[in-house]
Each structure stands twice: as structure tokens, then as C-alpha cells.
Amino acid sequence: MLDKIDRKIIQATQAGLPLTPQPYQAIAEQLGLTSDDIMMRLSAMQNSGIIRRIGAVPNHYKLGYRFNGMTVWNVPDEAIDELGQKVGQLEFVSHCYHRPRHLPEWPYNLFAMVHGKSQEEVDKQIQQIYDLLGGNNLGWDILYSTKILKKTGFRSSSARKSNDNQTVTD
């Protein structure tokens, strides 16, 4: 579990890592810790999955990915875990989840986000998922995002209590 110091480190890095040659040292000085403390705790949080990774998050559109689709599939419940693992491994799929159906109007239980620079590219991606699912595909749809209505980071509970910074997850 996270302790107080972990939460301080999370708050201090929510806006991003310092762009200075020794970023962990900079965080350490800000918090009155040593850079070894910071590095050990960040590593531990990364190993336990609290930090998915340390890295850069691009704006899809700025990189030319204008076609961002949520593909949704109706697959048999008994096969979904195996199929979900396979679909998630396709290199163009960024997120893949099992979610509940809302019958009768929403029969889809497998969600996979795909990203392409052209309609043609996304069509090929859908075809690959379609082929992979084969006879287990009982129906599918794709929902393109047409507009971002709101986009913020997620706030961590510790941060929300103490300040208004935001924690970004993916």
C-alpha cells in the first residue's frame, strides 16, 4: 500500500517529471528526501503496477492519428478471456477490456481501441480483429470519436484532499 511519502512523491510528479539533468534529485530536494529514496520508491511503485510506466503521452491528433475508434464485439463469455488476450496483443490496439453487455440493445462485451492515420488503415485493423475472432464474432460495431467534450487527468484521492493537482493515467 501507499504510505505518506509515496503520496507526496505522486503529488510532486503529477504535473510531470522535472526537465533538468537530475530530475529525481530535483524532486528529492523539493520533498526533503534523498534521490535514492525517490528512485527506490518510484521503482517499487512501477513494480507493483501503481505506476504503469514513466514516459511520454502524445496527442493522437498531433501525430496524425485522426481516426480513433472504439471497436466493440459480441463474443461468447466462455471464450472472452482467451480472445481478449489475443486482441490486446495486436500492436495497433491501445486498450482492450471485457465490459458488461446491456441487452438487448448493447450486446457487445469486448472493447478494443484502435488508432489510424487514415480510414483505410483503421479498416485493415478492424479486418484483422474480425479475422482473429472468426466464428466467435457474434456481431460488432465501431464508434469513432467525433469530438472531445472534456479531457482532464484523473485526480488521485490523496491529491484531491490536499490540492487541486491532477494525476494522469492511461
Place this chain on the structure above:
Amino acid sequence: MDEIDKQIINALQNGFPICDAPYQQVAVQLGLTEQDLITRLKALLDNGTLTRFGPLFNAEQMGGALTLAAVKAPKERFDEIAEIINAFPEIAHNYARNHELNMWFVIATETPEQVRQTISAIEQQTGLSVYNMPKNKEYFVNLNLKA
């Protein structure tokens, strides 16, 4: 954005070292100087090519609750509905999508109970049914877009 910027974006999506001089380590791998890497990274953040650089946290692992939900917003009320939903601080993302379920949003709260409360409040204020689709299982999450 030139070829070097693209290499930086591609490299930094895959992770960043935890060591005393991590920019130096990445710069060497890319054949750049440390200062050059830092300057370019700052420019990519300033011009919005990168939305963020740092640790990406898993909200649920931190004790929070998350769900994906959708509504069918009638065309003539679309903007009004978006305004009502976006006003909740618990709404992290909200996207318009081309489907009868045309508004899809992520609710992020401290507890599962607050997710339920937010959904009821949205239903009450909009008069619409909220389709709640929390994940049963996560198979893969890693947004990695080649620049």
C-alpha cells in the same frame, strides 16, 4: 516535428530510466546531447505534441474507482447534456461518438459508492438512462503511437 523529434517521441513512450542522469542515458541511445534532448522535449510539451511526460498512474491501484458510461443524448439537447455531465468534477473524459449511444464518459472517483452516486445524479439532472460499463477485466493498456 522533425525526424529527431519523432525518435524522441517513440523512445519515450516505451519508458524512462530511473537513475541519476536519465536524460543523459536516453540521449546517448539517441545520439543526442543531454541538453538537446531536454530542449526538444520541452518544445514538444510546449507545442502540445506531447500532452504529458512523467509517471502514468493506475488510478484503481491507488484506491480509486473508475467506470466507462454512456448516454443517448437527443440531438436537440446534446450541448445541454454535455454541459451537465462535464460540470461534474468526477468526469475525467467525455467524447462524442457516432452511435445512438452518442456520449461516452469516464467517471473517476475515490470509492465505488461515489461512482454510483455520480451516475444517479447524472440520471436525475439529465433525465437520461446512464449505461454503466465498468471493466470486468483488463487485457491490455498501453497507448503507444508511432510518430
